Amino acid sequence: MHALLLSLFAAMTYATVFAAESAREQAKSPSAAVEGDGIVMRTAAAQNEDPAKAGTAAADALKKALGQTRPQLVIMTECYDDKALKEKALSAVVSVFGEKTVVGTANYGSFTQAGTMDRDAVCLLAIGGDGIAVSTAMVEKMGAAGLSMEADKDKLAEKLRAAGAALAEKLPKPADGRMMIVLADAHSPKNQFLIKGIQTVLGKDFPIVGGSACKNAGMNWLYYGGKMHTDGALAVMLAGDFNVALAGRQAQSNDKVIATAREGSAEVAGKLKSKPVALLAFNCAGRLGKLDDPADELKAIKASVGGQIPIFGNYFAGEFGPADTEGKTGALCSGCGWHVMFALLGVK
Amino acid sequence: MIGGALLIAVAAWVFGQTPQAPPTKAPDESRAAMVRVENFTVAPSTGPVANVIVHNPAETALTGTLRVNFPKGWTVTPASHELKLSAGQTQSFPFAIKRAADLQANVYPVEVRVESSANVVVRQEVVCASAPYYQPAIDGDPNEWKDSIPITMTTAGRQTVVRLYWNRRDFCMMVEVEEDALAGYNPARPEGPFDAIQFAIAKRSARTGESPADKAQRYEYLVADAGDDDRCFRLITPGTELALARQKRPLEPLRLAEAKVVVKRTGRITRYELAIPFKSMPELRPTPGREFCFSLLVHDTDGAGLRDLGSVMNMWESNRPALAWCRVAGVKWPDRPPFDNKIEFGFCSSIH
Numbered sequence: 001m002h003a004l005l006l007s008l009f010a011a012m013t014y015a016t017v018f019a020a021e022s023a024r025e026q027a028k029s030p031s032a033a034v035e036g037d038g039i040v041m042r043t044a045a046a047q048n049e050d051p052a053k054a055g056t057a058a059a060d061a062l063k064k065a066l067g068q069t070r071p072q073l074v075i076m077t078e079c080y081d082d083k084a085l086k087e088k089a090l091s092a093v094v095s096v097f098g099e100k101t102v103v104g105t106a107n108y109g110s111f112t113q114a115g116t117m118d119r120d121a122v123c124l125l126a127i128g129g130d131g132i133a134v135s136t137a138m139v140e141k142m143g144a145a146g147l148s149m150e151a152d153k154d155k156l157a158e159k160l161r162a163a164g165a166a167l168a169e170k171l172p173k174p175a176d177g178r179m180m181i182v183l184a185d186a187h188s189p190k191n192q193f194l195i196k197g198i199q200t201v202l203g204k205d206f207p208i209v210g211g212s213a214c215k216n217a218g219m220n221w222l223y224y225g226g227k228m229h230t231d232g233a234l235a236v237m238l239a240g241d242f243n244v245a246l247a248g249r250q251a252q253s254n255d256k257v258i259a260t261a262r263e264g265s266a267e268v269a270g271k272l273k274s275k276p277v278a279l280l281a282f283n284c285a286g287r288l289g290k291l292d293d294p295a296d297e298l299k300a301i302k303a304s305v306g307g308q309i310p311i312f313g314n315y316f317a318g319e320f321g322p323a324d325t326e327g328k329t330g331a332l333c334s335g336c337g338w339h340v341m342f343a344l345l346g347v348k
Numbered sequence: 349m350i351g352g353a354l355l356i357a358v359a360a361w362v363f364g365q366t367p368q369a370p371p372t373k374a375p376d377e378s379r380a381a382m383v384r385v386e387n388f389t390v391a392p393s394t395g396p397v398a399n400v401i402v403h404n405p406a407e408t409a410l411t412g413t414l415r416v417n418f419p420k421g422w423t424v425t426p427a428s429h430e431l432k433l434s435a436g437q438t439q440s441f442p443f444a445i446k447r448a449a450d451l452q453a454n455v456y457p458v459e460v461r462v463e464s465s466a467n468v469v470v471r472q473e474v475v476c477a478s479a480p481y482y483q484p485a486i487d488g489d490p491n492e493w494k495d496s497i498p499i500t501m502t503t504a505g506r507q508t509v510v511r512l513y514w515n516r517r518d519f520c521m522m523v524e525v526e527e528d529a530l531a532g533y534n535p536a537r538p539e540g541p542f543d544a545i546q547f548a549i550a551k552r553s554a555r556t557g558e559s560p561a562d563k564a565q566r567y568e569y570l571v572a573d574a575g576d577d578d579r580c581f582r583l584i585t586p587g588t589e590l591a592l593a594r595q596k597r598p599l600e601p602l603r604l605a606e607a608k609v610v611v612k613r614t615g616r617i618t619r620y621e622l623a624i625p626f627k628s629m630p631e632l633r634p635t636p637g638r639e640f641c642f643s644l645l646v647h648d649t650d651g652a653g654l655r656d657l658g659s660v661m662n663m664w665e666s667n668r669p670a671l672a673w674c675r676v677a678g679v680k681w682p683d684r685p686p687f688d689n690k691i692e693f694g695f696c697s698s699i700h
Contacts, residue, residue: 081516108636118635119516148700149393150450187697189393216481216636217495217698252397252444285697286390289637317636317697337395 038131039242039347040069041278043112043312047121051078051085055092058122063096071097071126072134073236075181076104076223077314078122083218083228089122090223099226103136103234105183105316106214106221108285109294113302113311116294125280125312131240131347137170138224138234139163144186145231157193160186164197167235173202174239179343181280182210184233185220188284188318191335194233195320204331207244209343210235211282211316212335238345245271245344248322252338254296257287261297264342265304274346279305281313282341288315297340305344381410381433381462383470384662386440387477389639389694391497392448392456398424398474400441400460403664404433412464414441419456423447431464450476450699454497472662475499477693479512481636484520486623488612493522495699501660504652510644514634514695518608518623519549523644525618527651530611533572533579538599539677543651544572545620546673547644548689550586551631554641556669556688560591566641566689567629568674569604571620573611580607580622583674586631596677604628636697643689647679654680658687 044062048054055078062074074097078089086106094102109118117123127134142163147156167182180202186194191212198208213220222229247267249260265279281301291297301311321341323334382403390396398418404410410433418424422445429441455473462468476497484492496511506526513520523545533542547569554565568583581602584592609622626632632640646655658667668685675681 146700150452189395215697215700217483217700219481253442284637285635286394286637289635289639289695 038129039240039277039345040066040126040129041310041345042066042126043124043310045110045112045114045117045121045123047117049120051080051089051120051122052092054120054122055089056096058124059093059096062124062126066126066128069128071101071128072132073127073136074102075125075127075236075312076102076122077107077110078104079107079109079117079119079214081219083221086219086221087228090226090228093122093124094226102223102226103183103236104223105211106219107211108214108315108317109288110315111281111298111311111313113298113307113309116298118288118294118315123312123314127238132242133174133239135172135237136234137167138222138229138232139167139170140229140232142186142231142233144190149189156190160190160193161197161200163233164194165200167233168198168201171235171237174237176241177206177237177239178242179207179209179238179244181236181238182208182233182320183213183222184210185213185222185230186233186318187212187215188335188337191318191320193335195333195335198235199331206332207246207343208320208333209246209280209282209341210320211314212318213316214285215317241348242277243272243274243346243348245346246322246333246342247271248319248324248339248341250324250336250338251287252290254290254292257290258296258300261340262300262304264340265301268342268344269305272344272346274348276305276309277345277347278310278312280343280345281311282319282321283313283315284319284338284340285315285317286338287340380466380468381464382664383460383462383468384664385416385458385460385472385474386692387475387661388456389476389692390478390637390696391450391476391699392422392445393450394696395445395448398443398445400443401438402431402433402441402462403438404435407435409434410464412462415461415463416443417459417461418445418448419458421447421449431462454499473660474662475660477642477661477691478696479514479519479693480696481515481698482513482520483515484513484621484623486520486608486610486621488610488619488621490522490524490619496522497699499657499660501655501657503655503659506648506652508646508655510657512642512693516634518625519629519632519634520623521547521621523620523646525620525646525648526616527618527648528616529650530573530613530618531650533574533678535574535600541649541680542572542678543618543649544570544647544676544679545644546570546583546647546676547642548673549629549632550641550690552639552641552692554690556672556690557590558669558671560589560594560671562590562671564588564590564592568689569624570599570676571609571611571622573618578609578611580604580609580624583676590671593671593674596675599676634695636695639692639694641690642693643687643691645673645686649679654682654686656686658689658691661687661691663687663691
């Protein structure tokens with residue numbers, strides 16, 4: 001999937017739709033919409049014990065929000081408990097957007113600017129418009145499944161570095177490449193090896209963000225080509241005439257999770273010298289577990305970036321992005337845990 | 349016997365002692381700081397925060413530096429904390445573990461140094477007290493529990509191994525009790541002596557009240573072998589008056605029908621396996637990284653007597669509240685109450 005950048009200053013719209021049809025819905029808000037040029041990003045989310053209903057509701061809401069724009073890519077996350085339920089959620093979304101458009105992963109919960117959902121939910125991000133080019137790739141059979149850091153560290157490092165390099169090699173490297181999103185079945189701390197492999201191809205200064213699939217037994221699925229995969233990694237290359245601001249923050253207590261979410265999102269809002277398009281937040285499930293009220297982190301983020309910017313936030317088993325902790329590798333981004341990694345996209 | 353003045357002048361090495369045995373034997377010893385390294389609530393390799401609790405039992409302020417040596421090869425930040433504790437103050441000091449390795453034995457030696465006018469060095473063995481995600485079949489088969497994080501305690505030469513799992517539906521547990529014989533519970537003779545396990549689970553902020561009029565903040569259960577129809581009894585729930593903990597009540601009306609229980613014995617090992625739906629414990633909200641309180645007693649009524657999981661958690665000796673556990677007829681209770689059941693545990697993702 002690779003679209004060319006056709007226009008630098010074409011019409012650009014933004015909206016986020018939150019769909020929730022079950023009695024267990026957590027929040028509703030009117031669609032946020034920001035008009036812009038050339039890039040269309042939308043989010044939608046739905047919560048329902050029936051994954052097919054949630055997937056359909058979220059996909060329908062997203063399609064409606066996209067209007068005439070055909071999405072180049074839909075990133076899907078879900079937090080159902082069993083493979084059969086996940087399969088139904090994937091099928092529902094693929095039935096609307098097609099198997100070549102949808103990529104994604106299982107996670108522990110998600111949020112849009114309208115609310116947080118930490119169980120039985122589907123969350124979607126659509127990327128479209130002629131101001132952005134999207135290409136994707138996946139590597140399978142990395143050889144990391146079943147290996148542990150304690151017993152197999154060297155082997156893990158070798159396998160995941162090789163997989164990371166192979167993944168990056170599969171993607172085109174446009175001159176206007178701005179950011180890579182990585183979703184992988186390689187949880188923290190294994191994720192450090194994968195990103196090092198990617199960086200052997202892209203270099204240490206290229207912006208890379210993303211998250212690791214849910215690592216609960218039997219739930220570590222990636223979605224690509226309409227199918228479910230494990231022991232793999234997928235990448236999305238975003239190119240175009242837009243800016244990206246990155247920030248990462250680590251925390252392991254309720255108050256610090258909220259504070260770092262506020263600080264990190266404020267940092268990207270301050271760094272971005274252009275009009276914001278959407279905020280992506282690759283967050284740690286451990287941080288979610290420390291929150292007394294899961295809604296508090298989103299409130300803090302919105303306090304920094306406002307309520308009109310589409311937010312696509314997800315809780316993972318490890319994060320890729322600019323770590324704020326000691327032991328930095330000398331690279332802009334790394335694979336770690338307990339972080340929230342913000343990527344704020346903006347147009348000039 | 350080391351004199352009190354000498355204790356103040358030189359470092360007091362408290363080797364092999366846990367801080368639940370505070371230095372109260374001599375007047376000067378009471379001036380020493382009491383410390384406890386809390387359990388890791390997720391696997392060390394995933395970078396948890398290790399909290400070190402320091403209590404100043406003296407009548408004067410405690411100032412100095414707190415340093416902690418974790419196992420070789422670990423990296424931890426900060427390297428130390430400055431101590432400024434007023435008389436009687438207790439404070440928690442966090443150390444973020446940046447790099448660590450998990451040990452199969454789940455015992456991590458830690459050395460705590462309180463560098464002050466009364467230097468104290470305490471060595472403790474810390475466990476990872478965490479329930480990984482898994483959906484086991486409740487059938488008494490231990491093979492599904494290999495991806496749990498076992499906690500082992502030895503009482504009178506006999507081992508007990510406690511393993512926990514969680515999933516969206518259930519809180520699950522496998523307890524392996526080494527004992528000479530298993531005395532089963534007989535519903536027709538409920539006052540008769542029997543073996544059992546007793547455990548309590550609560551949200552992380554829960555505390556044990558001191559007055560019988562205080563409200564319980566825990567769910568507490570008793571599990572016993574009863575032939576082909578093993579039992580799980582719910583002894584107390586949050587909001588109930590703690591006076592109930594002193595009453596020896598008929599057990600059958602307390603039976604929790606929705607719990608799945610299997611008790612099986614192989615050789616010298618009795619295995620208690622059970623699953624309790626979270627729906628019956630609405631105060632608990634399991635997600636990876638979330639902490640809760642837990643502890644467990646083993647009633648080996650015809651053998652080693654009471655076994656207390658708190659005994660391997662570096663608890664302070666003074667932390668034995670009288671109303672922490674419900675009294676049950678048919679099991680033996682020692683004169684000294686068990687440790688409190690509000691011990692830090694955590695839910696975590698699957699370990700691989």
